Amino acid sequence: MLALKLTLVPLFLLVVSMSGRWWGPSIAGWLAGLPVVAGPILYLLTLSHGAAFGARAATLSLAAILASEAFNFAYAWTCRSRPWPIALLAGLVVWFLCACGLSLLPTSPLWASIAAVLAVSIGQSFLPKTSSIVLGAPLSRFDLLGRMMAGVTLTFGVTSLSAWTGPTWSGLLAVFPLLGIILSVSSHRAHGPAFVISLLRGMVLGRFSFAAFCLLLSFTLPYQLPTFAFFEAALLAMVVQWCTKRIATHRRTAVAALAE
DSSP states (O other), rough: HHHHHHHHHHHHHHHHHHHHHHHHHHHHHHHTTTTTTTHHHHHHHHHOOOHHHHHHHHHHHTTTTTHHHHHHHHHHHHHHTTTTTHHHHHHHHHHHHHHHHHHSSSSHHHHHHHHHHHHHHHHHHSSOOOOOOOOOOOOOOHHHHHHHHHHHHHHHHHHHHHHHHHHHHHHHHTTOOOHHHHHHHHHHHHHHHHHHHHHHHHHHHHHHHHHHHHHHHHHHHGGOOOOHHHHHHHHHHHHHHEEEHHHHHHHHHHHHHHHH
């Protein structure tokens, strides 16, 4: 168990962090939408507390997409005219208020799905737009190590406090916007608000795969072995992610053709 806590999340963060350098902010944001942080944490919670705990936590993680998108929304609009500390504070305050509201909702896949759909709608319609895109983000070893250590800290924090916080806040905290914070702040400092906005807009597409991942877990965990249930959910997330990427590519091609 200790080895999993030390390796799972940092490994996934390494891949996503390097993707920003290799392919730019849109692809990094798209990959960041995969359950690279919450997925391993939910798996560890299930191993520690059982399938019923894990299923309920997965349901709250599905609803917590709304809180994560609220963070992105607040950060994106604030960073246009304010430095990163103020944008970060605004994002964290909005995330906390939204998470508190979600904790009061009934724990059901229906309510969680409604919250997730609302989150994606907000992200697609109301995030600021920018035409300025930076192709590639330099990443120092210190930044990369910091991201991986943050992943370890969040994993240990959520799993260690889970017996006290219960499945509701464990599920919400599993989707704490750690990756969004790391990518937004580092990109804001290095490249400015246009890069950050492009990255956060790219993140919206990844919400579909994350939602599919959590929704499937909420239904299958009580009836299957955890490893098998998480394998199915991860496979579904990758399929949905591939489909959304294809749809987005075709849409951009169509828009470009009409513009010509």
